[in-house]
Amino acid sequence: MTLEGKVALVTGAAQGIGRGIALRLAKDGADIAIVDINSDKMVEVAAEIEALGRKATTFKADVSNRAEVHAAVDHAEKTLGGFDIMVNNAGIAQVDPIADVTPEDVDLILKINIQGVLWGIQAAAAKFKALGHKGKILNASSIAGHDGFEMLGVYSATKFAVRALTQAAAKEHASDGITVNAYCPGIVGTDMWVEIDKRFSELTGAPIGETYDKYVGGIALGRAQTPDDVAALVSYLAGPDSDYITGQAIITDGGIVYR
Numbered sequence: 001m002t003l004e005g006k007v008a009l010v011t012g013a014a015q016g017i018g019r020g021i022a023l024r025l026a027k028d029g030a031d032i033a034i035v036d037i038n039s040d041k042m043v044e045v046a047a048e049i050e051a052l053g054r055k056a057t058t059f060k061a062d063v064s065n066r067a068e069v070h071a072a073v074d075h076a077e078k079t080l081g082g083f084d085i086m087v088n089n090a091g092i093a094q095v096d097p098i099a100d101v102t103p104e105d106v107d108l109i110l111k112i113n114i115q116g117v118l119w120g121i122q123a124a125a126a127k128f129k130a131l132g133h134k135g136k137i138l139n140a141s142s143i144a145g146h147d148g149f150e151m152l153g154v155y156s157a158t159k160f161a162v163r164a165l166t167q168a169a170a171k172e173h174a175s176d177g178i179t180v181n182a183y184c185p186g187i188v189g190t191d192m193w194v195e196i197d198k199r200f201s202e203l204t205g206a207p208i209g210e211t212y213d214k215y216v217g218g219i220a221l222g223r224a225q226t227p228d229d230v231a232a233l234v235s236y237l238a239g240p241d242s243d244y245i246t247g248q249a250i251i252t253d254g255g256i257v258y259r
C-alpha cells in the first residue's frame, strides 16, 4: 500500500474518471476527500471508499470558484488529518465547430477546465507549504491537450493550457519538493463521451454511438479506455516511484496519439 497514511483530494470524483481515481488511491491506502458539484453521487463514492476500509469525506465545490476550492482543501486537511495529494480532475467538454462557438461557451469552459486547475494548484501548493512538507499535484489534460481535435477546438485549447500550467507550476514549486504532472487520457467510456457522442449526432446526423465507435476503432490496443486504466497512471504519479518526475503530461490512450 504505497499511499498508506496519505490524504488525497480528487475533484470531479462523483463519477467517471474521478471516481475511478478516488477508488484506486483508496486501494493504494490513502484517505480521500471527494469534491464535486453533484452531492448525491459523492455520497455513493464515499460509501465505496469506506467499504475499502479507508476514510472518506465529501465537499461540494465548484472548481471554477477559487474560494470554494481553497475551502475544499482546508476541509480535507481538517477532516482527514493531513493533505498530501491533489488531483485536479473535474472538467467539462463542449462539441462545436469553431465557427459556432459563443463567448458564453468559452467563458464557461475556461472557468472550469483552466481556472479550476489553476485554483487547485494554488490551494494545494499553499497547503503543502503551510504543513511544511512536499506534495503531489496531478492535473487532468487529455490527448486533446497534445493534438487539437475537430469539433472539440476550445476543449482542446483548455487541455493544452493545463499542460502549460503544469509545466510552470512544476518549475515554481520544485524547490518546495512539490511535483506537478498531468495525465492525458484518450477515449474513456464515461458520461462525458455519452454527451460528446450525442452532440456529434446532432451536428452531423450520425447515429447515436457511431462517433464513439469510430474513435474507439482508431485505438491501437483495440478497446475503449476505462477509468481504471487512467487511475493506474494517476496512482503511479501520486506514489513514491514517480518522485523524480515533474512537469510532464503523460499520455495513457492505448495508442492514439504518439509523442
Ligand SMILES: NC(=O)C1=CN([C@@H]2O[C@H](COP(=O)(O)OP(=O)(O)OC[C@H]3O[C@@H](n4cnc5c(N)ncnc54)[C@H](O)[C@@H]3O)[C@@H](O)[C@H]2O)C=CC1
Pocket: 011, 012, 013, 014, 015, 016, 017, 018, 035, 036, 037, 038, 061, 062, 063, 064, 089, 090, 091, 092, 093, 112, 140, 141, 142, 143, 184, 185, 186, 187, 188, 189, 190, 191, 192, 193
Ligand atoms: N472521458 C474521456 O474520454 C476523457 C476525459 N478527460 C478528462 O478527464 C476528466 C474527467 O472526465 P470524465 O470522468 O470523463 O467526465 P464526467 O463528465 O463523466 O465526470 C466529470 C465530473 O466532474 C464534475 N464536475 C463538472 N464540472 C464541475 C465543476 N465546475 N466543479 C466540480 N465538479 C465538476 C461532474 O459533476 C462529474 O462528476 C475531465 O477533466 C476530462 O476533460 C480527458 C481525456 C479523455
Ligand SMILES: CC(=O)C(C)=O
Pocket: 093, 142, 143, 144, 149, 185, 186, 187, 188, 192
Ligand atoms: C474527451 C476527451 O478528452 C477526448 C480526447 O475524447
